[in-house]
């Protein structure tokens with residue numbers, strides 16, 4: 001068993017650094033080396049260059065950096081187009097007012113330094129910027145996006161520990177992650193923990209890796225080559241994960257598809273400038289009623305296909321849909337999807353069933369040790385449900401009241417803004433998270449830090465549950 005505590009960074013001496021009883025030189029840990037970990041490493045480096053005492057970011061990754069955006073590793077064949085504009089990159093929306101007044105030179109310096117890690121900077125670093133503009137600024141493929149993420153991770157010096165996390169425990173000083181790697185097992189300690197990634201790739205059905213596949217299994221098969229004998233496929237799900245699977249099957253692979261969705265139709269996503277604004281900038285979000293916030297998320301994010309996918313599907317007559325909730329499968333050849341709708345049940349036979357219901361953002365609870373689990377359950381009111389956690393997330397995208405910070409951006413949409421689980425405002429996400437770990441510069445700054453952590457009179461932005 002290896003114990004890995006990354007050596008401390010060289011820091012400017014600051015006797016006033018108010019980290020209380022925490023481990024002042026411990027890094028911020030992230031499960032997964034995807035866009036969120038990379039964006040955090042970028043912003044932490046920028047803040048240090050701007051003179052602030054930001055922690056190092058250490059990601060524990062079971063695969064490789066940006067794995068989920070490459071063929072054979074994620075929910076893609078690598079050739080799919082990025083849904084979001086690439087200008088919504090690791091620094092977007094380039095508003096650093098979390099760190100001070102808009103006229104503060106520090107704020108301008110943070111923005112200036114962050115732009116060096118943007119999508120345009122990546123293209124410039126390889127001499128491709130002018131050609132991309134001349135080509136009409138096309139959407140990058142997932143593979144090209146992964147290349148950008150890899151480049152930024154290298155430039156920012158993101159430290160990646162190779163291993164699959166299988167345990168996470170909290171104590172008064174921070175978090176300990178236990179992981180397994182081909183070379184053995186190990187642990188890594190940090191002052192706080194951020195959980196990234198969408199979780200398991202299909203939760204409605206039990207995959208058998210043959211006739212019933214989850215989303216990751218489908219994309220592995222699509223990359224290897226979909227057998228000709230598969231002519232009709234049932235896809236379960238109504239969100240963008242399902243939409244991209246349906247597009248691949250019906251448009252690229254020319255197969256017949258039946259989509260089983262719990263709603264009346266395959267709804268399209270609201271993508272007007274008014275809807276997009278809340279994704280880039282959640283100003284005013286918390287003042288909305290909970291029912292309005294839920295309606296907004298339903299119209300623009302959950303259980304809707306993007307306009308891009310809808311546009312492609314309109315070109316084919318191979319897609320039909322059936323309202324229903326999947327309840328299981330009947331094995332055989334053909335396999336049958338069993339569903340329920342309006343008090344009755346039915347079956348649809350197919351050559352393949354794909355469970356594209358998307359991830360479960362509560363997946364990390366299976367990793368928690370007894371102390372962390374008990375503390376999280378108590379912090380959200382006594383019952384560890386998705387709704388309870390979603391309702392408890394504070395401005396630092398963490399659940400307050402734990403012994404050490406646990407940041408859960410994938411569950412932060414309802415309480416803090418719809419852009420935090422996805423790529424819409426990674427720069428703002430990093431500001432909100434790191435603000436809870438960077439010592440304030442002045443009494444006014446301390447007030448700002450307390451506003452981020454949601455605490456009054458907290459001695460340090462790196463808060464403790466008993467503060």
Ligand SMILES: Cc1cc2nc3c(=O)[nH]c(=O)nc-3n(C[C@H](O)[C@H](O)[C@H](O)COP(=O)(O)OP(=O)(O)OC[C@H]3O[C@@H](n4cnc5c(N)ncnc54)[C@H](O)[C@@H]3O)c2cc1C
Pocket residue numbers: 031032033034035036037060061062063064065066067068069074075076081082083084142163164165166196197198421422423424
């Ligand atoms: C194919 C695809 C396309 C998407 N396109 C868009 C888009 O265009 N716009 C948008 O806004 N959103 C999009 N999303 C949704 C969402 O934005 C992304 O899922 C999210 O931003 C990914 O960032 P992340 O850092 O949270 O995680 P990911 O990029 O999913 O990275 C998570 C990492 O964690 C690792 N991991 C998982 N479990 C463990 C473990 N136990 N131990 C160690 N490592 C682990 C994985 O290997 C992975 O590398 C897309 C999602 C997918 C899957």
